[in-house]
Amino acid sequence: MFRDEAVIRVQAGKGGDGLISFYREKFVSKGGPDGGDGGRGGSVVLRTSEHLNSLLDLGRKQSYVARDGEPGGTRNKAGRDSEDLVLEVPVGTQVFDNKDGNLLRDLARSGERLVIARGGDGGLGNPHFTNAVRQAPRIATKGQPGEAREIRLELKLFAEVGLIGLPNAGKSTLLSKITAATPKIADYPFTTLSPNVGIARVGDFDTLVVADLPGLIEGASEGRGLGHQFLKHVERCRVLLQLVDVSAECVDDPISAWRVVDVELAKSSPELHAKPRVIVASKCEGDEALARADALEAALRGLESGGCDTSKILRISAARGSGLRELLALARVLVRQSSGA
Ligand SMILES: Nc1nc2c(ncn2[C@@H]2O[C@H](COP(=O)(O)OP(=O)(O)OP(=O)(O)O)[C@@H](O)[C@H]2O)c(=O)[nH]1
Ligand SMILES: [Mg+2]
Incomplete structure (x- = not known):
């Protein structure tokens, strides 16, 4: 990578x-x-x-x-x-x-x-x-x-945390906010063509290596979009943060956006699907976005899906900087658990 x-x-x-x-x-x-x-x-x-x-x-x-x-x-x-x-x-x-x-x-x-x-x-x-x-x-x-x-x-570099999600979900923006990396950001899909890696500070002494990965689309496991190339990178990450755009402007329904990526991971390999994964409601600004995040959380609750934690989703806005500290703290804990350290 x-x-x-x-x-x-x-x-x-x-x-x-x-x-x-x-x-x-x-x-x-x-x-x-x-x-x-x-x-x-x-x-x-x-x-x-x-x-x-x-x-x-x-x-x-x-x-x-x-x-x-x-x-x-x-x-x-x-x-x-x-x-x-x-x-x-x-x-x-x-x-x-x-x-x-x-x-x-x-x-x-x-x-x-x-x-x-x-x-x-x-x-x-x-x-x-x-x-x-x-x-x-x-x-x-x-x-x-x-x-x-x-x-x-x-x-x-084995990234500890991989940011995944549909194109435009806000992955690169998040990376740019939590690390010193300066990935290209734009409001069109497939802005990111190869992974960007940055090191995020967690608290005073800790760090996390975070990779922002190319957007994933339906059929990626068969090679569509950046398909295989993308999935190869994901295999190396210990923990995945799956970003789902919940903004009012987003045309995709958050639940189907979550499912598309979940299905591609599952089709790609059981190991990938079993990786610890946290759902992150991205661009969570304003009442409408919050309501969509709540609906996503309710829809996921009780679902069994590999390593995906369906009990709780995190709400962030990279643009506003909200929810980022909690996100990093949780990622840190999960990376520790997955490496047995
Ligand atoms: N309002 C708002 N817009 C955001 C936020 N994060 C990202 N965006 C916008 O969403 C668009 C896509 O952001 P990127 O960070 O490039 O998304 P990406 O997931 O890396 O996209 P690909 O690389 O194409 O897969 C850009 O226009 C960003 O400015 C956010 O927290 N709030
Ligand atoms: Mg990007």
């Missing part, structure tokens, strides 16, 4: 070189070999963090280089290994090799680590090369080069 990508080059550190050295002390003319080994070069590691929800920051830099290992020292002192360079990515990041396009890993869990370029091993100091005949080797090995790679990271 909302695609977020970054292509970066990563270069792991080279191992430190092993040293050729001999023990020297006053009056000792020929000491034994004492060249230290080189340290390991730093690897480049990806690690998922729940505090991130975009690859934007990571993508600002084109390449990331880990540090080289330290060379070996005299008196058998080994060079220090270099620390790994850890790059944080959001949970849900897919990692591809950018050369062949192969998926390397799907980082789906929080705190998951993936070594993406391994640091080179350190070289060996000259004491490793002594043997029966060679007491004073003038040989040491160089550190190995670190791996280098170009990777493409892709994040598929």
Whole structure:
């Protein structure tokens, strides 16, 4: 849905070189070999963090280089290994090799680590090369080069809340009021052709990822309108808010407007239909709209329809800003319940 990508080059550190050295002390003319080994070069590691929800920051830099290992020292002192360079990515990041396009890993869990370029091993100091005949080797090995790679990271944002409903129901307007997103809004159907995603603040500390989806029409499950494309997006959302236009100007009867969308969800897949769903009476301004909302609520009460909560509908006006706080609070609770958190 909302695609977020970054292509970066990563270069792991080279191992430190092993040293050729001999023990020297006053009056000792020929000491034994004492060249230290080189340290390991730093690897480049990806690690998922729940505090991130975009690859934007990571993508600002084109390449990331880990540090080289330290060379070996005299008196058998080994060079220090270099620390790994850890790059944080959001949970849900897919990692591809950018050369062949192969998926390397799907980082789906929080705190998951993936070594993406391994640091080179350190070289060996000259004491490793002594043997029966060679007491004073003038040989040491160089550190190995670190791996280098170009990777493409892709994040598929799993919206927690999806806004669905007939074209013109007011979905994009709602998104624009509860998030910083600026979707196109117009009084004709199919204004929205691909999903818009925004992050809504809930209270002081909480957020919700909300997607505004293209309008759904009768026959969508068979591919009419934006059909399949639309439904594919809905599958990823945890909770659905189904907007029904109850304004006096709307030609559709709210009850049939509700049913059209409900039927398409059911035809599309049982899982989709079973998703937690809240009915939201949109553009609820004035007595006539309120009366239509009441009638819708009365008609739904007692109905069984998948994950749809038919016991209560919410009344909002995105234009006036009414009912939005309650809507977000309820969505937050439902998202928590559905994720088992
Ligand atoms: N009076 C009133 N009008 C609204 C409200 N919300 C949206 N509208 C109007 O309804 C029309 C459609 O709004 P959109 O937000 O584009 O509707 P949508 O559901 O995203 O439509 P599609 O993208 O075509 O599916 C626009 O003219 C909006 O200005 C509201 O709360 N009150
Ligand atoms: Mg729209």
